[in-house]
Amino acid sequence: MKRAEKVAVVLFAVFCLFSVSAVQAGETLDAVKTRGYVSVGVNGGLFGFGMPDEKGVWRGLDVDTGRAVAAAVFGDAEKVKFVTLTTQTRFTALQSKEIDVLCRNATRTLTRETDLGLNFVTVNYYDGQGFLVPKKLGVKSAKELSGASVCTLPGTTTEQNVGDYFRANNMTLKPVVIEQNTELNQAFFAGRCDCLTSDASQLAGIRAVAPNPDDYVILPEIISKEPLAPVVRHGDEQWRDIVDFCVLAMIAAEDMGITSKNVEEMLASKDPNIQRFLGVTPGNGKALGLDEKWAYNIVKQVGNYGEVFERNVGEKTKLGIKRGLNAQWRDGGLMYSPPFK
């Protein structure tokens, strides 16, 4: 009986641990501060959005969004840990509190907000699904793709979008769904598929790593809306506001003409909006539960949205993506920030 008792005691202890850790629901901000860094879920293999460079330093638009949160919370953009997640593990990792915020080119959809118990904050990249085809195929429009073999990554809205588009246009397709990016790209470059479908930003990245990028062309049709946004869990409104305004602060900074270069001079600005934004006039920080310098730290250490965009995916990078929908509202884009007051 003794051994059984021991086993029972051990198992009971395990249960207690389990239930305690499951029931505990501390404020995310407190947990992050105690831990000393922000845990950010990122892609890990997507050039321009989340990928370590050859020196092992994380680069990308999503990565910089995670850094902005760290800069706001700790005043130090490097107090952040990046967790590489697949399309399949990303939401589960967030739900199970393995990460604090998910910045991994995730599309905001109704069912993800509701069924998954998640909150998407302000969009940090407006994307859309497109098609990459070899030039020698002679295809000029996605409408000519009926009967084509289509290489697709699983685990996103991609498969459904392409299914919807082909059905709506009375076309048939043969999907080839391969889990790993590299294996999928190789299959496409070897001619296993007639076209590859994914978000246009990813297509630019895949084209950039092709054996000969000039042999491939992105078709003009964009068949879906993909508003990519950082994600947090339901149920912690304070944390949600913090992450939301970190994205908005980068957008607002660009709108007000504040860059990482001129932010010091801007501290002396007479504009009350800029004074409030940079914490010269206090209030915003306290409202969010952060240091009054939070927005200053974001701009100083990470940059405004325009800087982050140009540095990671802009026209001077390998991706060469134009601002398009991601331009400021006054330039015909969708980036628009509410007032910081």
Place this chain on the structure above:
Amino acid sequence: MAEDLSAGNDASASEAVPFWHDPAKRGMAFQAAFLILVLTMGYVLFTITRGNLERQSIATGFDFLTREAGFEIGESLIAYSAANTYARALVVGILNTLKVAVIGIVMTVVLGGLVGVARLSANWLLARLAAAYIEVLQNIPILLQLFFWYAIFREVLPSPRQTMNPIAGVYFNNRGFFFPVPKHDPAHEMMAAAFVAAWVAGLFLRRWARRRQDLTGRTFPGWTCSVLLLLLFPFGVWLAFGAPSAMEIPQLKGFNFEGGLSISPEFGALLLGLVLYTSAFVAEIVRAGIQAVSHGQTEAAMSIGLRPSLVLSLIVLPQALRVIIPPLTSQMLNLTKNSSLAVAIGYPDVVSVVNTTINQTGQAIEGVLMIMTVYLVLSLATSAFMNWYNKKMALVER
């Protein structure tokens, strides 16, 4: 368990012994306690999970199965389109898994048997080749082999527009292997019926031959005749229907070939990888089984004048099979389970389909449960069948 209990309960004087000193009752108490523990653990995990999911307002349940799936599947044994439900998509995935598992198991047993026998061959070169085959394929991870074969298929084969055309009507290209099939004709159903009839006839023929041999000692080539029946019956029906020989030949339409029988590179690579890998293990099992039959048995059989083919079929194989079947079963299960690696090379098996389902619905727990159930049922069914076969083959002790 029941046997252990009854074995411990044979002491006739057990009435005077307090129950905690009675090994049988004590054992029962332990088992009851353990069962309660396991059930409690399951219940606690279940409630915690459900509580957490509810708190995070994550949807649960299997309602999503009746919703429209909205994604296409590359290959399917039944009619399927994006407008069908998740449940039907799941069935498509299960059938695809079954397809590769069943074909794979048959090919593995045949190939493994041949290599295993070759390994024991007196021919030096043949034996060494078989040994090399086993050592190389057994010791490379299956996932790498799958990547290798898939890469070979897509890099070596040309595009559909420059397709290989080894025989008229047969096309090999990087979209798959395309073969002509006979155009559908009412004769085909009748031929299938004739095949079944021939099979039943063969069964009776062999039974009759056996009884006659038991009674009179005269032999009859029952197996040869059965095979002939299987060939001749359908052929006769085919002739009777005026020998319909119209073929459906694959044709390049737009981007891909359509019509005829097609084998996709994903299926081909997965099947090849699984069969080559598992057959190396099966070969060793077969070799061990044959070597387990003592040489004296063979000598004794030959000394009473049996031909070598009869020595194999009457003496060696029945005894070797007893040793072969149990480990062979576990290799069959391995092959089925390894087929889940299909996701890596894009074959739409049940794991691939459920992965997509999970991503679209976000209901990971339900999805993973479904995958586990499917493999559990497949494995248990295979085991049950092989246990039945093993019992049938086991030495009847007198």
